[in-house]
Amino acid sequence: MAKKEKKFRPKARLPRGFRDQFAADVSLRLDMIDRIRTVYEHYGFDPLETSSIEYVEALGKFLPDEDRPMGGVFGFQDDDEQWVALRYDLTAPLARLVAEKYDSLAKPFRRYQVGPVWRNEKPGPGRFREFYQFDADTVGTPLMAADAELCVMVAETLATLGLGPDEFKVRVNNRKVLNGVLDAIGAAVDAEDSYVKRLTVLRAIDKLDRLGAGGVRDLLGKGRLDESGDYTDGAGLEPAQIDLVMGFVEAGGGGNAAVCARLAELVKDQSAGLDGVRELEQIAEFVEASGKANQPVEIDPSVVRGLEYYTGPVYEAELTFEVTNEKGQAVQFGSVAGGGRYDDLVSRFKGVQVPATGISIGVDRLLSALIARGALENFTHRGPVVVLVMDQDDIGRYQQMVSELRNAGVRAELYLGGSGMRAQLKYADKRNAPVVVIEGEDERAAAQVTLKDLILGAELSAEIETSEEWRKGQPAQVAVARGDLVAQVKEMLARHTPAGVS
Amino acid sequence: MAKKEKKFRPKARLPRGFRDQFAADVSLRLDMIDRIRTVYEHYGFDPLETSSIEYVEALGKFLPDEDRPMGGVFGFQDDDEQWVALRYDLTAPLARLVAEKYDSLAKPFRRYQVGPVWRNEKPGPGRFREFYQFDADTVGTPLMAADAELCVMVAETLATLGLGPDEFKVRVNNRKVLNGVLDAIGAAVDAEDSYVKRLTVLRAIDKLDRLGAGGVRDLLGKGRLDESGDYTDGAGLEPAQIDLVMGFVEAGGGGNAAVCARLAELVKDQSAGLDGVRELEQIAEFVEASGKANQPVEIDPSVVRGLEYYTGPVYEAELTFEVTNEKGQAVQFGSVAGGGRYDDLVSRFKGVQVPATGISIGVDRLLSALIARGALENFTHRGPVVVLVMDQDDIGRYQQMVSELRNAGVRAELYLGGSGMRAQLKYADKRNAPVVVIEGEDERAAAQVTLKDLILGAELSAEIETSEEWRKGQPAQVAVARGDLVAQVKEMLARHTPAGVS
Incomplete structure (x- = not known):
């Protein structure tokens, strides 16, 4: 039923910055998401799914570059000529939803949402234009208990994912304190040039991890020449002002109570600044009351969080262990989740303030950290038992074996290709099969099947020097009675089942 | 840190045909997807995630209207001027992936993928522009074992989801048989007008369920006037030809062997037609060998499947029970999954044929069927235990209770709003909370807490006639020692835990 022949042959490829993900990656991510979901539900958060597409004007304010309303998003005109776009994050859609459905929501509204977001930005190594976020937000309460709860919940999540208390910390700061310091150095909120100056100061502080105190001092003052020869203009603060800002930034350490006392002094x-300190004190108390004393939630004034819309506490989860990067260098993994209070976000729709606070996990980033750490080792995706087909004309016999295995709860499949034994074994290897089942003429005559333990086989072949030695023994291969197929396969699988996998 | 005031206030709303989904719906869908996933993995299918965005030319061929290359999809120009679009289904991206990564795939390649797809079409009631599909495909084998496996797997999936063997069937047909019949009536494959005639015949057959044999006969002949006065042109077949087609369409029933024999005769x-019958016989044998004899996989020549690209077996899963529609009418639910063999789909990229077969579940459709059937009753989303705050100044006490509950594995949350007792109870109701915990002055003085069993309360208040009677007893409310909080809440919850929920 072919229509007239067309010569055009499209290239099989993806647009830049997009990717396909196969079983190993998808499975690990699913496992991780499931475990995060369990913790979040446990804390009373309910799942929500907003649509992927929103009106551009509903997203607009939160784009990185306000001068280009379409910059950063994938947008297109709907058939009624209105501009719509793929969501850029999960916060803007939440603000839209709260404004739209305010009256029908149980408030405070605790929700989590996990899913892809899309950014129309230049892709790079490890930087995709479609990636997952996992957000939790509490909307409709000004209480610091909400912020504290999110910090504790994220700490518990990271612990649940297998990280020890010395492998991460959740760092908390407060924009009001930072603003108090900025007020103190005379960068008033109202004037336009002060706004720019504040932003420059925030950006400078945000680079403490990367540039150290000296680099930040340069950026707070006249500016900084980096190794590549690029010059970055500074905020132009006076030395005394720089001292004040640095005193604030470096006020961390020695326990939450001590930090709060230092900040109150500053x-x-x-x-406004004192308000902020009081809020931090409340958060510290709630963390204490949560009974999760062993989980590191720390007041740390060097936390900035890039986005402008935060109005109170800001927090981020940071992994403190080193991993080896592509260049073979040991580097700190850094931030995997971040958030804060954004009391103004809903008001752009409604005109009234709706207090809200939330945190977002960078799913792919956290996943690669956990993989690098070996924290997900027990959750390797295991392939199916593969039943080889030694006689294509009698394929029903092999199908029968597959059915027996499946009906007994064993993940199993029939080899459905047309190749010979060697290619079939290669296929089984590629499928990560733990066991293959073989019934050739000899086996059939003896009412037997041969089981090959591919996991044991791989371990042995790694140990044994010569392939001759290996062939002699064949300890990973055993002939069993056809009637014992299911029981024997199950026994073989049980030998290799890692803890935590059923 | 507000920038200069902006007056513009966007409307909080979604573009037409998009929606937000809340906890109850999202949870049920997640549960259902998890269970489908488990069956598919069990059968050896591996998860895959392709990107949401593809080049339009990679999707193009499969759009419903070939004359409008952008019709039906959400497309936009990338910054290199190339047109990209949101995927329209999960099959076209699979074909692209196979063509692109052919050499590195273990073949045959069994994969499943679940996720949203987007259609730029006119939305309607229950008809959204973003919805989920759950696809399984086997690529790289011409064996009918692959098609049969998918049919059996979908049958097992529906059984796993709680449907009985008389509540659904998987119906199988073969395009080759259909083509044989069309050849027999002289609609040759090559001529352009025959192509149109074939399509008209297929569309007519596809309406058997809706219009009955008489309606299909009209559409195969001169045409049909429907109740609304619309006239549909027919295929213009002669009476003898119509008899032949109808003989084919109505050849079902009496067991797969009998149907195959009837088809061979026709x-x-x-x-080509005989080839098709032989393929159906093989599928019937495989279904038999699967040991799932109680699951209804039936050869049924009235199955067409709308899409043009199928080249061999086509199959669909149909629910056979009646549900009540919005108008209060009892209607058959109909098809919830469909698929078939599409040996040509990859060749548009590569120029070589890659045999493939696959089935797609309409996730939202299946979910609403299961809900209508009550099959997911045990998986209702349950809210958290809510600890009320009776004294805002001592909120730490209540936080402490929440922490104890959470640490003991109970889903729990602190009421974080600023309202009084009555509003807090209303909140707990809205949250679907099974239990609320109350510690007022009296309780505190007596070192007690009051537990309110909201599930029992709702049951009782439905039974009891007058609210006075109800107030007297308060059997759903109990005061317990503060120290017994966790144990008593757990006991209360255990009373209501439905089977299948932990």
């Missing part, structure tokens, strides 16, 4: 009689 | 010496 903001002195700035009422 | 296609007579048409070699």
Whole structure:
């Protein structure tokens, strides 16, 4: 039923910055997401799924570059001429939803959402234009208990995912304290040039991890020349002002109570700043009351979080262990989740303030950290038992074996290709099969099947020097009665089942 | 840190045909997807995730309207001026992936993929522009074992989801048989007008369920006037030809062997048609060998499947029970999954044929069928235990209770709003909370807490006539020692745990 022949042959490829993911990666991510989901549900958060597509104006404010309303998103015109776009994050759609359905929501509204977001940005190594985020937000309460709960929940999540208390910390700061310090150095909120100056100061502080105190000092002052010869303009602060900012940034350490006391001292009689310190104290108390004392939630004034819309506490989860990067260098893994309070986000729709706070996990980033750490070792995706087909004309016999295995709860498949024994074994290897089942003429005559333990085989062949030695023994291969097929396969599988996998 | 005031206030709303989904729906879908996933993995299928966005030319061929290359999809120009689009289904991306990564795949390649697809079509009631599909495909084998496996797997999936063997069937047909019949009536494959005639015949057959044999006869002949006064042109077949087609369409029933025999008779010496009958016989044998005799996989010549690209077996899973529609009418639910063999799909990229077969579940459709059937009753999303806050100044006490509950494995949350007792209870109701915990002044003085069993309360209040009677007893409310909080809450929850929920 072919229509007239067309010569055009499209290239089989993906647009830049997009990717396909295969079983190993997809399975690990699913496992991880499931475990995060379990913790979040446990804390009372409910799943939500907003649509992938929103009106551009509903997303607009949160784009990185406000001068290009379409910059950063994948947008297109709907048939009613209105511009719509793929969501850029999961926060803007939440703000839209809350504004739209405010009256029908149980408030405070705790929800989590996991799914892809899309960014129309230049892709790079490990930087994709479609990636997963896992967000939790509490909307409709000004209480610091909500912020503290998110911090504790993320700490518990990382612990649940197999990280020890010395392998991560959740660092908490407060924009109000930072603003108090900025007020103190005379960068008033209202004037346009102060706004730019504040942003430059925030960006400078945000680079503490990367540039150290000296680099930040340069960026707070006249500017900084980096190794590549690029010059970055500074905020132009006076030395005394720089000292004040650095005093604030370096006020961490020695326990949450000590940090709060130091901060109170720094903001002195700035009422906004003192408010912020009080909020941090409340968070510290709630963390204490959560009974998760062993989980590191720390007040740390060097936390900035890039986005402008935060209005109170900001927090981020940081992995503190080193991993080896592509260049073979040991590097700190850094931040895998971040968030904060954004009391103004809903008001752009409704005109009224709706207090809200939330945290977002970078799913792919966290996953690669866990893989690098070996934390997911027990969750390797295991292939099916493969039943080889030694006689294509009698394929029903082999199908019968597959059915027996499946009906007994064993993941199993029939080899469905047309190749010979060697290619079939290669296929089984590629499928990560733990066991293959073989019934050739000899076996059939003896009412037997041969089982090959591919996991044991791989271990042995790694140990044994010569392939001759290996062939002699064939300890990973055994002939069993046809009637014992299921029982024997199950026994073989049980030998290799890692803890945590059923 | 507000920038200069902007007056513009966007409307909080979604583009037409998109939706938000809340906890109840999302949870049920997740449960259902998990269970399908488990069956598919069990059969040896591995998860795959292709990107949401593809080059339009990679999707193009499969759009419903070939004359409008952008019709039906959400497309936009990438920054290199190339047109890209959101995937329209999960089959076209699979064909692209196979063509692109052919050499590195273990073949035959069994994969499943679940995720949203997007259609830029006119939305309607229950008809969204973003919805989930769950696809399984086997690529790289011409063996009918692959098609049969998919049919058996989908039958097992529906059984796993709680449907009985008389509540659904998987119906199988073969395009080759259909083509044999069309050849027999002289609609040759090559001529352009025959192509159109074939399509008209297929579309007519596809309406058997809706219009009955008489309606199909009209559409095969001169045409049909429907109740609304619309006239549909017919295929213009002669009466003898119509008899032949109808003989084919109505050849079902009486067991797969009998149907195959009838079909062989109908296609007579048409070699393509006989090939098709032989394939159906093989599928029937494989279904038999699968040991799932109680699951209804039936050869049924009235199955067409709309899409043009099928080249061999086609199959669909149909629910046979009646549900009540919005108008209160009892209607058959109909098809929830469909697929077939499409040996030509990869060749448009590569120029070589890659045999493939696959089935797609309409996730949202199946889910609403299961909900209508009550098959997911045991998987209702349950809210968290809510600890009320009776004294805002001492919120730490209540946080402490929440922590104890959570640490003991109970889903629990602190009420984080600022409202009084009545509003807090209303919140707990809205949250679907099974239990609320109350510690007022009296309780505190007595070192007690009050537990309210909201599930029992709802049951009782449905039974009891007057609210006075209800108030007297308060059997759903109990005061327990503060120290017994966790144990008593757990006991209360255990009373209501439905089977299958932990």
